[in-house]
Amino acid sequence: MKTILITGASSGIGKAATKKFAAEGWNVIATMRSPEKEQELKALENVLITRLDVKDHQSIIKAIALGMEKFGKIDTLLNNAGFGLLGSFESSTSEQIQNQFATNVFGVMDLIKAVLPHFRENQSGTIINITSMGGRVTFPTCSLYHSTKFALEGFSESLSYELISQNIKVKIVEPGSTISSFLESASFATNSAITAYQEFDKIALANWHKNDTMQSTSEDIAEVIYTAATDDNNQLRYMAGRDTELYLGIRQSKTDQEYVDYMRNAYIPEILEAQKTNS
Numbered sequence: 001m002k003t004i005l006i007t008g009a010s011s012g013i014g015k016a017a018t019k020k021f022a023a024e025g026w027n028v029i030a031t032m033r034s035p036e037k038e039q040e041l042k043a044l045e046n047v048l049i050t051r052l053d054v055k056d057h058q059s060i061i062k063a064i065a066l067g068m069e070k071f072g073k074i075d076t077l078l079n080n081a082g083f084g085l086l087g088s089f090e091s092s093t094s095e096q097i098q099n100q101f102a103t104n105v106f107g108v109m110d111l112i113k114a115v116l117p118h119f120r121e122n123q124s125g126t127i128i129n130i131t132s133m134g135g136r137v138t139f140p141t142c143s144l145y146h147s148t149k150f151a152l153e154g155f156s157e158s159l160s161y162e163l164i165s166q167n168i169k170v171k172i173v174e175p176g177s178t179i180s181s182f183l184e185s186a187s188f189a190t191n192s193a194i195t196a197y198q199e200f201d202k203i204a205l206a207n208w209h210k211n212d213t214m215q216s217t218s219e220d221i222a223e224v225i226y227t228a229a230t231d232d233n234n235q236l237r238y239m240a241g242r243d244t245e246l247y248l249g250i251r252q253s254k255t256d257q258e259y260v261d262y263m264r265n266a267y268i269p270e271i272l273e274a275q276k277t278n279s
Contacts, residue, residue: 003027003071004229005064007052007111008081010038013130013178016218017078017225022047024226029067029074054081054107055099060114068118076126076229077115079108084145087189088197092144096189104148109155119168126169128228129156133176133244137251140204140267144189160236171228174248175221176241177212200271207267214243 004021008014009030018030022044030041031052038049048070052063067074085092085100112127119125134142135149153172160170224240239245251259264272 001025001027001046001071002075003029003067003073004076004078005029005031005067005074005115006078006080007031007054007107009041009049010034013175013218013221013225014078014080015041016222017080018047019044020219020222020226021229027071029063029071031063052081054111055102057110057114060111064114064118073122074115074118075124076128077111078128078130078225078229079111080130081107082130082148084142084186085189086141086145086186087201088141088194089143089189091191091194091197092189093191096187097144099187100144100148101151104145105151105155108152112159116168120166123167126171126229127156127159127163128171128173128225130173130175130225131156133174133239133241133247135172135174137247137263139208139263141201141208157236164234169234171235172237173221173225173228174237174239174244175216175224176243176245176247177215178221178241179215179217200268203270204267207269211266212243214241214246216241216243 004026006014006017006021006028009018010032014030014032018028018041021028026046028044028047030038030047030049032038032049033051033053035049035051041047041049048067050063050066051059053059064074082104083100085096108129115125115127129152131152132149134146135153138146156170156172163170221240224238228235228238239248250262254262
C-alpha cells in the first residue's frame, strides 16, 4: 500500500485529494495548520491527520517522522498548501510579500528538502507541486501571487532534471479557477494611504468574475492529481481545468504581444478606453 503526504488538507483541493487517495486504498498523511478543527477526515481509514505549517520547519520534520512511524515509508509528496495575495503591488507591505513567498515557494522547497533523503534512500518517489494556470499566464491584481507560481514552475522543471539521477519524479499540476475558498481566503494588499489603484482593482475584479465561467470542482483537480501520481510516466505538466486549457492555448497560439493585448482587452478594457480618451 502506497503512502502520500498532502499539505493544506483542511479544505479545497487538499481535502478532495485526501479523500480521493484514501478511497483508492492509499495511506494518507493529511497535514494542516489546525488539525484539531478537522472532523470529516477523521472518519477515513488509513488517514493520519497531523499538524504541518509550511513556514514552521520543525512541524515539517515532525509530520514526516509521524508519517514514517505510522506507515513505514512515504511514496509521494503533494505540495498543495498556498494562498493568494491580491491587489496592487505598490499597496502590499514587505510583510505580506515575505509571507506570500514563505508559503507558496520557500515552504515547498523546505518540504522537498526534508523528504528527499528518504526518497534517495529508496531510489524512488514522486513530488507533485500544485502551481496554477497562474504559473504560466497572468491576470491583473495578482502580480505577487503569479510571481510565486512562476517561480514554482521554474523550480519544479529544473528540479525534475536533477532528480532523474535518483529515480525520483517531479510533476506539476496546474489548476484553473476552482470552486473553493481561494478568493475568500486570499489576502488583499490594501494600503489606505494609496488610493490610486482603487478604480483599477474594482474594474479588474469585476471583469474577473464576468470571465470566470469555467470553474472546476476540487474533486476534478483531485482526479488529475491522482493520475499524475499513478500514471507511471515522466510527464512533467498536467493541465487541470477547461480554463487552464483555454488560456494556455491562447498564449501558445499568439505572439507574446498579441497575448498581452488579448488579456488587457479581456480584463481591463475600461482602463484602455480611459487612456485613449485622456490622450
